[in-house]
Amino acid sequence: MPRVTMKDVAFAAGVSITTVSHVINKTRRVRQATRERVEEAMHALGYQPSSVARSLRMGVTKTIGLILPDVSNPFFAEISRQIEDFGYQQGYSVILCNSDNNLQKQHEYVNTLLAKQVDGIIFISAGESLEDLSRLSASGIPVVVADRDVPLHLADVVMLDNEKAGYKAAQHLISLGHRHIACITGPSHLSPSMLRVAGYQRALQQAGIKYPPETIVRGDFRISGGEQAMRKLLNLMPAPTAVFALNDMMALGAISALRSAGLRVPQDVSVVGFDDIMIAALVDPPLTTISQPIKEIAEWATNMLIEKMHVRDADCENRRIVLDAELIVRQSTQQMDTHHE
Amino acid sequence: MPRVTMKDVAFAAGVSITTVSHVINKTRRVRQATRERVEEAMHALGYQPSSVARSLRMGVTKTIGLILPDVSNPFFAEISRQIEDFGYQQGYSVILCNSDNNLQKQHEYVNTLLAKQVDGIIFISAGESLEDLSRLSASGIPVVVADRDVPLHLADVVMLDNEKAGYKAAQHLISLGHRHIACITGPSHLSPSMLRVAGYQRALQQAGIKYPPETIVRGDFRISGGEQAMRKLLNLMPAPTAVFALNDMMALGAISALRSAGLRVPQDVSVVGFDDIMIAALVDPPLTTISQPIKEIAEWATNMLIEKMHVRDADCENRRIVLDAELIVRQSTQQMDTHHE
DNA sequence: CTGAAAGCGCTTACAG
DNA sequence: CTGAAAGCGCTTACAG
Numbered sequence: 001m002p003r004v005t006m007k008d009v010a011f012a013a014g015v016s017i018t019t020v021s022h023v024i025n026k027t028r029r030v031r032q033a034t035r036e037r038v039e040e041a042m043h044a045l046g047y048q049p050s051s052v053a054r055s056l057r058m059g060v061t062k063t064i065g066l067i068l069p070d071v072s073n074p075f076f077a078e079i080s081r082q083i084e085d086f087g088y089q090q091g092y093s094v095i096l097c098n099s100d101n102n103l104q105k106q107h108e109y110v111n112t113l114l115a116k117q118v119d120g121i122i123f124i125s126a127g128e129s130l131e132d133l134s135r136l137s138a139s140g141i142p143v144v145v146a147d148r149d150v151p152l153h154l155a156d157v158v159m160l161d162n163e164k165a166g167y168k169a170a171q172h173l174i175s176l177g178h179r180h181i182a183c184i185t186g187p188s189h190l191s192p193s194m195l196r197v198a199g200y201q202r203a204l205q206q207a208g209i210k211y212p213p214e215t216i217v218r219g220d221f222r223i224s225g226g227e228q229a230m231r232k233l234l235n236l237m238p239a240p241t242a243v244f245a246l247n248d249m250m251a252l253g254a255i256s257a258l259r260s261a262g263l264r265v266p267q268d269v270s271v272v273g274f275d276d277i278m279i280a281a282l283v284d285p286p287l288t289t290i291s292q293p294i295k296e297i298a299e300w301a302t303n304m305l306i307e308k309m310h311v312r313d314a315d316c317e318n319r320r321i322v323l324d325a326e327l328i329v330r331q332s333t334q335q336m337d338t339h340h341e
Numbered sequence: 342m343p344r345v346t347m348k349d350v351a352f353a354a355g356v357s358i359t360t361v362s363h364v365i366n367k368t369r370r371v372r373q374a375t376r377e378r379v380e381e382a383m384h385a386l387g388y389q390p391s392s393v394a395r396s397l398r399m400g401v402t403k404t405i406g407l408i409l410p411d412v413s414n415p416f417f418a419e420i421s422r423q424i425e426d427f428g429y430q431q432g433y434s435v436i437l438c439n440s441d442n443n444l445q446k447q448h449e450y451v452n453t454l455l456a457k458q459v460d461g462i463i464f465i466s467a468g469e470s471l472e473d474l475s476r477l478s479a480s481g482i483p484v485v486v487a488d489r490d491v492p493l494h495l496a497d498v499v500m501l502d503n504e505k506a507g508y509k510a511a512q513h514l515i516s517l518g519h520r521h522i523a524c525i526t527g528p529s530h531l532s533p534s535m536l537r538v539a540g541y542q543r544a545l546q547q548a549g550i551k552y553p554p555e556t557i558v559r560g561d562f563r564i565s566g567g568e569q570a571m572r573k574l575l576n577l578m579p580a581p582t583a584v585f586a587l588n589d590m591m592a593l594g595a596i597s598a599l600r601s602a603g604l605r606v607p608q609d610v611s612v613v614g615f616d617d618i619m620i621a622a623l624v625d626p627p628l629t630t631i632s633q634p635i636k637e638i639a640e641w642a643t644n645m646l647i648e649k650m651h652v653r654d655a656d657c658e659n660r661r662i663v664l665d666a667e668l669i670v671r672q673s674t675q676q677m678d679t680h681h682e
Numbered sequence: 683c684t685g686a687a688a689g690c691g692c693t694t695a696c697a698g
Numbered sequence: 699c700t701g702a703a704a705g706c707g708c709t710t711a712c713a714g
Contacts (some may be wrong), residue, residue, distance in 0.1 A: 003400075046479070046480070048452075048455050048456055048480070049456055050397075050456065050458060051453075051456040051457045051458065052393060052396045052397045052402065052457070052458050053397055055393045056391075056393045056394055056397050059344075061393065063436070063457075066437075070422065071412060071418050071421055071422050071425070072415075072418050072419045072422040072619070074413075074415060074418070074620075077412050077413050077415070077418040078413045080412055080437070081411065081412050081413040081439060084412070084437055084438075084439055085439065088439075088446075093436050093438075093453060093457065094436065094437055095404070095434050095435065095436055095437075096407075096421070096425055096435055096436075096437045097425075097434075098422060098425055098426065098429075105429075111389075112392075112434060114389050115389055115390055115391065115392040116392045116393070116404075116434065117391060117392065117393050138387070139387070139389070223619070223620075223623065252620065252623045253623075255623075256623055259625075278413070278564070279415075279564075279593065279620055279624070282564065282593045282594075282596075282597055282624065283620070283623065283624050283625060284600075284624060284625030284626075285625075
């Protein structure tokens, strides 16, 4: 069956296409009787306006692109849920793109989103290269980058004070009496990772604690990477009594590896995660972690983006929003003293 | 800056728009020299083709809509990840819609997707009403429904054998010696829920076990709902020694409630979940659960949809794919005997 | 209060 | 091997 168009409606109602358009969009007064005839015709024919035609004409698609590493990671799932929510409230659909932190894939997604003429893009964890971001910036499409810092001329940024957050995590472990504190990082040199590590190092330094390079091990932000990293750390002499994992998934992996090695959390080893994903409170032991203000991040990202789309021409200054993360103490960490059994 | 169009490229290369189109789409032979001039011009001008215009002309958007209750639920997060993957491989983008099982919201999403002229829709847990599905079916857009059964004239269906899965879960508990086996269901009368409960009941019946109506309590498929339901169940006399929760999130909630009540899992109460989300293996105790073949579900859904979009006219028969779920025994369930302390 | 017509950026039958 | 022109379904200045 061919699509029902405004032309069909106009014919059925005995009016012009112009009039149909105006009653649909309430964009000028139409005589009541005429309007009713048009509405009846639309209903009778099951008319559905075509956003595609509208987009072509108006240059606006009411769609935003969301590029993130992987929605199956709970942190990103929660973020994308919030972004979709805020977008929906303002009439925007979101196209989901899982980049897997793969530059090639990300590049293709950027092309697709540009071709589809999304009105804006929210970029999460864009990998180390700024190439795609530069292209986007050059193309003039509004972009906001979340969860990572980039040069401000390229995009708006909403991010965490990662250095401070890393400091808080390490400081917590130090205050519990730990001295051998390992760290499981992300896969790359991305700024959030680096800054969290920097904060961790600052705390140790301040406390006069040495950290041999082997106490910092790379993970991949996934459960399995946390397990592997923890196994490496267990070979260290002396073995760490506390671990700071840069996200909760790796913290869970670390706990799992510790258990397999016959160690208890927190009695033998304390573990701090990062993100405070929904299940962090529910695992056993409930995870001490750094809580990211997910809703706030999503809200800033969506609102800054939409705002930018509307004032497009008045090319306003980009902004950098820095939010604070909070230490949530649960039961995966404990006082060092109690280690003596 | 105004968009660079084929017209600009054609002008710059000194050829017609027709030719530009053909070199872009490789849709007819173009003299090498001409082709190169066009390619240079595209590159020099930073030309990006407009999918919007292309879609309007071709009647195809290369986009599919995904309607699901909530991506922040790990099960749906994993499903949507897989669907996005399979779609991407075949050149489709996906628009994400969180319905929250809210009919009103779902209705609006359906309208949006129809207006945006997505090429097809994957529907998950569509609520109890078939209204939206009927509208979609009438509009002629390809639809596949996942995770739920619907009349076959409305859509393709890919689903689990939920009755059998429920039976397996209950049978496992029975075989461990349990006799007081409670069940925490979903919020509604949706077929997957009902069938799982039916399977559970069949197992109990077969074993000659009575199940007073109070042993079946409603949850909401979320952690908090599992907690509340479990609290209700703890007031029962005699209290259940085993619980079957219709998804893992509620199982986690139940475990959390049991702990708060000073009970141990599985020593005092055994718990079986459903879905086998990624973290099910990592919580403590690792969750015994029914594993859904997520990847297979996503693959069938995506492939059936894309297939249907391509043979559109040859309105082929709809299909119903029924997959089997597997019982994964971990440590949240144990032999009843050991309950004597 | 209403309509005819141009144009958004493409694809493609038709013609040469 | 290449081009002029129609048309996809809308919106909107212009005219009456």
